[in-house]
Amino acid sequence: MSAQPLAHSTAPIELATILPPEVYQQAVNQAELAISITDPKARILYANECFLRVTGYQLADIVGQNQSLLSNRSTPSTVYGEMWTALSARRPWSGKLLNKKKSGELYLAELLVTPVLNPAGELTHYLGMHRDVTELHRLEKTVRNQKHLIESVIDAAPMAFALLDPTGRIVLDNQEYKKLVTDMQVREPAHHLLDLLRPGWRETLLGDAERCEFSSRETRMDRTAGRARWLSVSASCIDIHSDCADSYFCAGGQPGLLLVISDITNLREEQERARGAALKASLAEEERTAAIREGLSAAVFRLEEPLNVMASAISVLQRRDPASAEMLRHALENSREHVESLRQVIPQSPQEMVISVNLNEILRDVLEICTPRLLNAGITVDWQPSPILPPLYGRPLQLRMLFKALLENAIEAMNVKGWLRRELQISSQLVDDCIRISLLDSGPGIPEEWRHKAFEPFFTAKSGVGKHIGTGLSRAQQVVADHGGIIDLDESPSGGCAAIVEFRIDGDPI
Numbered sequence: 216m217s218a219q220p221l222a223h224s225t226a227p228i229e230l231a232t233i234l235p236p237e238v239y240q241q242a243v244n245q246a247e248l249a250i251s252i253t254d255p256k257a258r259i260l261y262a263n264e265c266f267l268r269v270t271g272y273q274l275a276d277i278v279g280q281n282q283s284l285l286s287n288r289s290t291p292s293t294v295y296g297e298m299w300t301a302l303s304a305r306r307p308w309s310g311k312l313l314n315k316k317k318s319g320e321l322y323l324a325e326l327l328v329t330p331v332l333n334p335a336g337e338l339t340h341y342l343g344m345h346r347d348v349t350e351l352h353r354l355e356k357t358v359r360n361q362k363h364l365i366e367s368v369i370d371a372a373p374m375a376f377a378l379l380d381p382t383g384r385i386v387l388d389n390q391e392y393k394k395l396v397t398d399m400q401v402r403e404p405a406h407h408l409l410d411l412l413r414p415g416w417r418e419t420l421l422g423d424a425e426r427c428e429f430s431s432r433e434t435r436m437d438r439t440a441g442r443a444r445w446l447s448v449s450a451s452c453i454d455i456h457s458d459c460a461d462s463y464f465c466a467g468g469q470p471g472l473l474l475v476i477s478d479i480t481n482l483r484e485e486q487e488r489a490r491g492a493a494l495k496a497s498l499a500e501e502e503r504t505a506a507i508r509e510g511l512s513a514a515v516f517r518l519e520e521p522l523n524v525m526a527s528a529i530s531v532l533q534r535r536d537p538a539s540a541e542m543l544r545h546a547l548e549n550s551r552e553h554v555e556s557l558r559q560v561i562p563q564s565p566q567e568m569v570i571s572v573n574l575n576e577i578l579r580d581v582l583e584i585c586t587p588r589l590l591n592a593g594i595t596v597d598w599q600p601s602p603i604l605p606p607l608y609g610r611p612l613q614l615r616m617l618f619k620a621l622l623e624n625a626i627e628a629m630n631v632k633g634w635l636r637r638e639l640q641i642s643s644q645l646v647d648d649c650i651r652i653s654l655l656d657s658g659p660g661i662p663e664e665w666r667h668k669a670f671e672p673f674f675t676a677k678s679g680v681g682k683h684i685g686t687g688l689s690r691a692q693q694v695v696a697d698h699g700g701i702i703d704l705d706e707s708p709s710g711g712c713a714a715i716v717e718f719r720i721d722g723d724p725i
């Protein structure tokens with residue numbers, strides 16, 4: 216008799232007519248699962264071949280025995296308590312027990328016990344099915360141990376790790392990375408760093424992840440409180456294997472991006488110190504040259520005035536006293552020659568290379584150089600750098616001179632006898648496509664009518680001839696213009712002067 220497919224039958228079919236009872240028995244007997252049937256007191260009535268193979272017992276050894284003969288007596292009694300609570304309520308129970316084979320060898324059994332009820336709903340038997348999961352458990356433990364070990368090593372590592380999936384989601388990180396979140400005051404430092412060091416990474420990661428790779432790119436992180444931090448970042452592609460069911464038959468994984476972020480602040484500070492000393496010397500040298508240049512320019516500018524007066528006097532004397540006019544003309548020519556020789560020796564400003572600069576770094580350098588003067592004048596500085604600033608292409612020495620001039624103007628404005636409020640607020644901000652640097656002092660401020668004139672060469676509102684020749688702001692404006700930016704003077708919230716400088720990020724220096 217051949218078996219009929221159940222799905223095609225229209226009338227109720229007696230199962231026994233399709234599958235003879237001996238087939239059930241053979242199927243259960245040969246199943247690759249340890250099966251036992253007990254009475255309601257858990258006394259074994261039947262066990263299949265697999266049960267005998269797993270436990271090592273003969274059928275004659277176990278029939279009539281309680282299933283507890285498999286117990287190693289080390290499974291917690293609460294487990295049995297839960298098992299019997301479920302079974303007493305006619306609910307199936309599944310769990311793991313520590314069993315002992317006939318040989319005394321222990322094994323971990325994953326057991327499912329199902330109550331068997333008669334048509335009247337009375338419990339007649341229990342069906343037990345179990346398998347030896349010792350090896351599986353060992354593998355699970357090994358994987359868990361390795362995971363724990365890897366996590367401990369990653370957590371103890373002195374660098375921050377963040378693993379991003381193809382959508383940019385952080386799927387793994389470590390303690391150092393979590394510290395970065397607090398330190399950088401951004402929600403996802405990995406995204407910030409990638410935006411900065413690998414613009415367009417999101418699109419690339421989805422399409423061609425390997426193009427996101429880079430090695431040891433450095434960036435500086437400025438903080439309102441505490442010293443700036445230097446980070447070195449590397450990004451490498453690794454395969455992430457999905458744990459979703461639909462990816463079970465997929466051999467390959469999805470590309471993920473592993474970011475390794477190391478703090479190289481100490482190393483950079485050492486380099487910074489050496490650079491600072493060299494910088495101070497080169498700034499002092501450039502300032503000396505600039506002072507000579509400006510002093511000579513001012514002298515030439517001022518000499519032009521009496522020479523022009525002489526030229527007018529010559530034209531007046533020409534008719535009345537030609538001899539004196541001739542003498543004066545001769546003297547004027549000589550003087551003009553001397554002025555020209557003077558103009559020839561004016562030192563030219565050196566042509567600097569255009570490189571990628573960080574304005575926070577420039578401002579910090581200038582602050583460091585001016586610290587003694589700020590301390591002497593009793594000025595408190597509130598430095599608020601933007602945590603992350605895009606690079607600007609410019610001439611670092613010129614930019615340092617620019618901000619030093621603005622800082623010195625602020626110091627001089629506040630460092631006057633009897634002036635009580637001496638506060639300087641310096642900030643850098645990213646506003647749209649511009650980097651804005653603001654220097655707000657609490658000095659007396661600049662009258663509105665002087666705010667434009669102040670940029671004219673040789674304009675000075677300060678008394679004391681010789682000390683101020685009034686070229687600071689005109690030079691500052693020149694540097695700003697050379698970098699494609701704008702500079703403005705305004706009133707600061709405290710009534711002092713606000714010097715605002717703005718550079719476009721994509722602006723090319725002239």
Ligand code: FAD
Binds near residue numbers: 328
């Ligand atoms: P037991 O004296 O057997 O019982 C411990 C506690 O369980 C008792 O205090 C009582 O509260 C409760 N309990 C026991 N029997 C009953 C009952 N009939 N009705 C209500 N509550 C009861 N155990 C294993 O260690 N390994 C196995 O592979 C295993 N397979 C089993 C398969 C089946 C089908 C069934 C029904 C039980 C199985 N058991 C198995 C459980 C086993 O019968 C014992 O309950 C268990 O081994 C604890 O034995 P014990 O001698 O320490 O305590």
